[in-house]
Amino acid sequence: MRRFEATQLVVKQVGNSPIVSNLGPTTDELWHSGHRDRNFYTYGSMGLCSSIALGMALSTSERVIALDGDGSLLMNLGSIATIGREQPKNLIVVVWDNEQWGQTGHQPSHTAMGTDLSQVAQSCSINHSMTVDNLEDLTSALTTAMTEDGPWFIVAKIEEAKYMPVAPIEPELTVYRMRESFSS
Ligand SMILES: Cc1ncc(C[n+]2csc(CCOP(=O)(O)OP(=O)(O)O)c2C)c(N)n1
Numbered sequence: 001m002r003r004f005e006a007t008q009l010v011v012k013q014v015g016n017s018p019i020v021s022n023l024g025p026t027t028d029e030l031w032h033s034g035h036r037d038r039n040f041y042t043y044g045s046m047g048l049c050s051s052i053a054l055g056m057a058l059s060t061s062e063r064v065i066a067l068d069g070d071g072s073l074l075m076n077l078g079s080i081a082t083i084g085r086e087q088p089k090n091l092i093v094v095v096w097d098n099e100q101w102g103q104t105g106h107q108p109s110h111t112a113m114g115t116d117l118s119q120v121a122q123s124c125s126i127n128h129s130m131t132v133d134n135l136e137d138l139t140s141a142l143t144t145a146m147t148e149d150g151p152w153f154i155v156a157k158i159e160e161a162k163y164m165p166v167a168p169i170e171p172e173l174t175v176y177r178m179r180e181s182f183s184s
Pocket residue numbers: 022023024025026044045046068069070071072073098100101102103104
């Protein structure tokens with residue numbers, strides 16, 4: 001499965017829910033899927049996507065979706081343990097697992113060598129943890145995650161594809177838009 005098609009599917013399925021995206025291609029492809037004020041694009045802040053989404057989920061009753069990356073989560077594995085500890089019912093973490101630190105030169109990550117992030121999540125008391133490798137299974141996992149209590153942790157195995165143009169993101173504007181979207 002390709003991340004862009006999978007991202008388009010996520011955007012379609014989650015309605016107006018806030019989405020926090022990992023830095024680099026994940027953020028670019030979310031923007032190219034169609035900008036929405038409820039997209040929180042991260043840039044440079046590797047390892048913080050799921051942590052930001054956790055903070056958001058704890059501050060709202062809305063469902064919050066994180067689109068994280070394997071390499072970034074591996075750099076901040078503690079965020080999985082904190083999600084397991086806090087048990088936010090309204091948080092859905094999707095990990096785009098291309099088994100590499102893609103953006104910086106396609107170096108194979110630990111998930112290419114046997115690390116199973118959904119098992120890690122399971123061991124951190126995130127009981128709704130799973131791995132999917134096609135659009136159909138991703139759709140069905142998300143459909144359930146959007147209606148049943150979480151936290152949810154969905155590892156989506158993806159293939160690398162040609163990168164899209166870098167999205168014209170202004171971090172200050174991203175924060176402003178997201179805050180406004182909660183207050184209005
Ligand atoms: C603290 C920190 N270390 C390193 C980087 C450089 N860096 C940017 S993206 C990236 C790879 C991220 O990997 P992953 O989350 O798997 O996303 P992918 O590029 O595979 O989509 C790295 C190492 C950074 N931005 N911040």
